[in-house]
Amino acid sequence: MTASKDWKEIIAQGEEERYAKYAKIFSILQKTKSKEFGNGRALHRKQILGLKTKLEIFENIPEHAKAGIFKTAKTFDGVVRLSNGGLEVASDSKPDIRGFSIRLNVEGDGALGDKTTAQCFLMINQETFSTADSEGFVNFVGAAAGGGKSLLKYLVKTHGVFGLFGQILKMKNTFGRPFSGFATEKFSTVLPISCGEYACKARVVPSPTEKKNPSAKNDFSKDIKDKILDHNIEFDFELQFFVDDVSTPIEKANVEWSEKKSPFIKVGKLTLLKDEVESETFQKSIEANVFDPWASLMEHKPLGDVMRARKVVYFQSYKNRSK
Numbered sequence: 014m015t016a017s018k019d020w021k022e023i024i025a026q027g028e029e030e031r032y033a034k035y036a037k038i039f040s041i042l043q044k045t046k047s048k049e050f051g052n053g054r055a056l057h058r059k060q061i062l063g064l065k066t067k068l069e070i071f072e073n074i075p076e077h078a079k080a081g082i083f084k085t086a087k088t089f090d091g092v093v094r095l096s097n098g099g100l101e102v103a104s105d106s107k108p109d110i111r112g113f114s115i116r117l118n119v120e121g122d123g124a125l126g127d128k129t130t131a132q133c134f135l136m137i138n139q140e141t142f143s144t145a146d147s148e149g150f151v152n153f154v155g156a157a158a159g160g161g162k163s164l165l166k167y168l169v170k171t172h173g174v175f176g177l178f179g180q181i182l183k184m185k186n187t188f189g190r191p192f193s194g195f196a197t198e199k200f201s202t203v204l205p206i207s208c209g210e211y212a213c214k215a216r217v218v219p220s221p222t223e224k225k226n227p228s229a230k231n232d233f234s235k236d237i238k239d240k241i242l243d244h245n246i247e248f249d250f251e252l253q254f255f256v257d258d259v260s261t262p263i264e265k266a267n268v269e270w271s272e273k274k275s276p277f278i279k280v281g282k283l284t285l286l287k288d289e290v291e292s293e294t295f296q297k298s299i300e301a302n303v304f305d306p307w308a309s310l311m312e313h314k315p316l317g318d319v320m321r322a323r324k325v326v327y328f329q330s331y332k333n334r335s336k
């Protein structure tokens with residue numbers, strides 16, 4: 014099927030108040046955890062490593078992909094923050110979602126209506142989001158933070174006693190998915206952004222020549238440092254386009270986009286660089302930096318309810334941690 018411009022977002026009534034409520038919930042969780050671990054992010058608190066990066070955009074890519082940073086063959090400099098997804102600073106060997114955030118230096122009209130100097134792509138080691146909408150995610154995180162009993166109560170309330178075991182299995186497959194290290198896994202934006210008049214998701218795919226290290230999970234940062242001091246780490250940068258509401262829905266965040274109906278296309282190469290990887294000052298600057306899907310060009314505006322909720326929650330988390 015061909016990429017289509019026929020996508021649309023569905024804006025619900027009262028979203029602004031609901032998202033403001035989410036920001037308050039995450040602020041409470043963030044403040045509680047900051048007492049334990051020091052000032053930090055509400056989610057993805059544990060930084061694995063900050064890195065310099067460059068993204069080279071290829072010349073021969075399909076016409077519908079040629080918008081925003083993909084308009085012409087060009088190389089963008091930037092930085093990357095690798096993280097564990099949890100609210101806590103936990104051992105790398107614990108099951109978790111893993112974050113791969115890219116911030117590129119650009120100049121242009123921003124998604125928030127002003128000028129921007131950043132194009133961010135926030136990616137995780139999953140293909141889909143854990144819940145269909147933002148409300149489901151906020152309730153889930155709130156229940157999980159309350160511990161075993163509160164999570165169980167929430168799961169029974171949401172999925173019923175019969176749906177409970179299926180849901181626990183799904184969670185086990187999501188959080189407990191084997192993870193070989195940040196140089197040898199795929200990472201996806203999971204949710205769509207616009208690409209000019211079209212809509213797409215983005216992902217990075219590791220080089221097949223990059224070897225897996227069986228002891229990486231003892232210390233993911235060391236694994237990357239060992240590799241990068243030896244060679245640059247490369248990923249293909251790929252886009253998957255919206256074709257129709259059933260195969261590639263904009264608003265149902267937990268539905269995987271069909272690769273059969275809309276195959277990924279390679280549009281560039283992302284290289285992680287060793288420059289400054291051992292500098293404490295650089296690592297601190299990455300921890301203090303902003304990685305936000307809304308730090309973006311207007312041509313790559315984040316789409317859908319979950320993305321709109323993130324606009325409010327990430328800004329509040331940033332304000333809390335930069336106090």
Ligand code: HEM
Pocket residue numbers: 035039053054055056057094095096111112113114135136137142146147150151201202203204303304305319322323326327330331334
């Ligand atoms: C309603 C849904 C979501 C909420 C409420 C939420 C909340 C948050 C918050 C509060 C932060 C910390 C922000 C900061 O202080 O800079 C964060 C970071 C992050 N989130 Fe989300 N998130 C959501 C959905 C997602 C999704 C769908 C992805 C998939 C790509 C994702 C990936 C990340 C990553 C990679 C980071 C780390 C950014 C960094 O390295 O600074 N999040 N999230």
